[in-house]
Amino acid sequence: xxxxxxxxxxxxxxxxxSVLASLRWRSALPAVVPSASRVPAPPAEVPVVTxxxxxxxxxxxxxxxxxxxxxxxxxxxYDPRVxxxxxxxxxxxxxxxxxxxxxxxxxxxxxWQAVIDGIPAQPPGSVVRxxxxxxxxxxxxxxxxxxxIQGPDTTWVLAFGRRP
Numbered sequence: 773x774x775x776x777x778x779x780x781x782x783x784x785x786x787x788x789x790s791v792l793a794s795l796r797w798r799s800a801l802p803a804v805v806p807s808a809s810r811v812p813a814p815p816a817e818v819p820v821v822t823x824x825x826x827x828x829x830x831x832x833x834x835x836x837x838x839x840x841x842x843x844x845x846x847x848x849x850y851d852p853r854v855x856x857x858x859x860x861x862x863x864x865x866x867x868x869x870x871x872x873x874x875x876x877x878x879x880x881x882x883x884w885q886a887v888i889d890g891i892p893a894q895p896p897g898s899v900v901r902x903x904x905x906x907x908x909x910x911x912x913x914x915x916x917x918x919x920x921i922q923g924p925d926t927t928w929v930l931a932f933g934r935r936p
Contacts, residue, residue, distance in 0.1 A: 871909070875919055875930040884914040888921075888930070 876887040904911040912920040918931040
């Protein structure tokens with residue numbers, strides 16, 4: 773096949789495909805439309821519910837309470853103010869105070885250590901290094917001029933000459 777005949781062959785193939793596509797298009801069956809669904813007619817008589825039937829249903833539900841295995845009322849009255857508190861505590865726990873850190877010194881060389889005041893449940897002047905954990909506080913990094921402490925919702929960067 774010569775380079776001059778290639779466009780003619782491509783045109784012939786395209787024309788044949790077009791003719792086949794138009795024939796297929798015209799002979800295709802239309803989409804089947806689903807028949808409209810029928811709504812059942814309401815019953816002629818609506819059953820009347822008596823008070824005794826409702827009382828029977830109520831007693832059945834109370835006797836077989838799926839949320840209480842013992843089928844008796846709770847001994848402790850629900851109080852939304854202490855929801856989520858430990859079972860023995862009837863008072864809401866006080867909100868945790870945000871610690872106030874003071875960077876006193878950075879000592880050593882790589883690896884650096886820092887002397888920090890204000891870490892909860894630790895004496896003043898606690899020596900910390902990167903990776904140390906105190907309750908929910910983690911010392912992420914100690915460099916020659918700063919300390920990064922990460923809490924559950926806050927990250928403190930402590931440095932000399934400025935407040936955290």
